[in-house]
Amino acid sequence: MQKREARSKKRERSKKREERERSKKREERERKSSAVPKKVDHEARRQEISAALWRIAVTRGLDGASLRDVAAEAGISLGRLQHYFRTKDEMLLFALRRINQLAADRVRERIEALAGEPTPREVLRACLSGMLPLDEKSRTGLLVGAAYYVRAVHDPALRAEAQQGIPELRDFFVSQLQRAVERGELDPGRATAEEAMLLIGTVDGLATYVLLDVHEPETALRLLDRCLDNLFGKG
Amino acid sequence: MQKREARSKKRERSKKREERERSKKREERERKSSAVPKKVDHEARRQEISAALWRIAVTRGLDGASLRDVAAEAGISLGRLQHYFRTKDEMLLFALRRINQLAADRVRERIEALAGEPTPREVLRACLSGMLPLDEKSRTGLLVGAAYYVRAVHDPALRAEAQQGIPELRDFFVSQLQRAVERGELDPGRATAEEAMLLIGTVDGLATYVLLDVHEPETALRLLDRCLDNLFGKG
DNA sequence: CGCTATCCAATACAGTTGACCTGGAAACGG
DNA sequence: CCGTTTCCAGGTCAACTGTATTGGATAGCG
Known part of the structure; x- marks a missing residue:
């Protein structure tokens, strides 16, 4: 337990007061170039x-x-x-974008953390397992993401946000599959966008069941490995 | 400054009044044999x-x-x-149980609709595609199911309800995989509970993306077929 | 110093929510 | 007929919602 939620509404913040720095970007307002008294x-x-x-x-x-x-x-x-x-919607949208960004960063870190010259399978495994709720942090992220998902189904703005990163992810997967073919580790017929989307969908489904406590995190990871076995052949 | 939303609350029923029939089943109450003035x-x-x-x-x-x-x-x-x-929770729980039952019925119908002696692959395909939002009815069911899902993540009672049918489904899948092995249509190493759960998870993930408009229904069906191709071998 | 803009606590407001209550209509057994 | 029970329309209520407003504290600039 790293985080405790003190129910006290007393403000004990006042320490972050220092980190003001620059941050010149005015995200939605166009200030009239007047000096910044903020x-x-x-x-x-x-x-x-x-x-x-x-x-x-x-x-x-x-x-x-x-x-x-x-x-x-x-x-x-x-x-x-x-x-x-x-408005509340503004807060919700900001928080969604932020959590998506954090998730993407986490996956990126996982890939870069691979030593030497990782095989395509290793890269895919790192990426896919980064999308599973294996630790408290990623579980939180997926839990919140699931909460947004239901809203996204009904809200076009949120839906667009949720759909955004998928093509990029798919293309990255395809490139890895292609690389595996070139290295003779994969049947050429399986290096397609369809296989990539299948992988993404599978991990998504596994994550869903982990959040529902149908699977333990380790179980999901084992299933993911079996899925990769099926793809690359049990070496 | 009262903003009245134009919401058509007009509902003209009043003819359903007739279908009272018998329905002797007292779903949760045990009437003490006193006459029923209902x-x-x-x-x-x-x-x-x-x-x-x-x-x-x-x-x-x-x-x-x-x-x-x-x-x-x-x-x-x-x-x-x-x-x-x-209470509201009582209504929610009833509606959840009901929609799960309807979904199960739909899958069962799909299986029974298969002509002659269906192969295990045909049975699995019928079952899995019945879990996808391919028509308006199943889409509605999954949409509502998704709404419940997010609540189930936080509510133990709902979670138990959501987990309920999965073992049964998994065992059914395993039995079909086993049957495929006996018919020489499947590698014996792939007739496991793990493969069954992988199938379920994959379809769940595909359904998720269809609801998000990432996939068209036909796309999801094509991906499902490719998934079965990978499992059984491309005949 | 003033002036002005930012920052933010407190409160008000108009509306919605789920739960509860009251009273009476309708249907049955006697 | 009466009494009992189910059934159900309407109202009330306290709690809570998102948003708007007010007023003042603080800080930078001329």
């Missing part, structure tokens, strides 16, 4: 609020997270929260 | 309410469905709805 880092504050939102979403679900709850969890007032996110 | 079919009424709930859940999501909304959609008063479901 001192706080908007981006950092929003990330803190996002983290508070996730903490609630993991335990109570996304819909059970009211603005007041999030503000309390973040240890700030409702007024302050509304200063950084003018 | 005239309506509780089970049928609850199913109607469930259907109304699903209609809302498909378009607006499960959490966007208040008791008043459901009552309006069902064309009944709030008081009447609460007569049949004392």
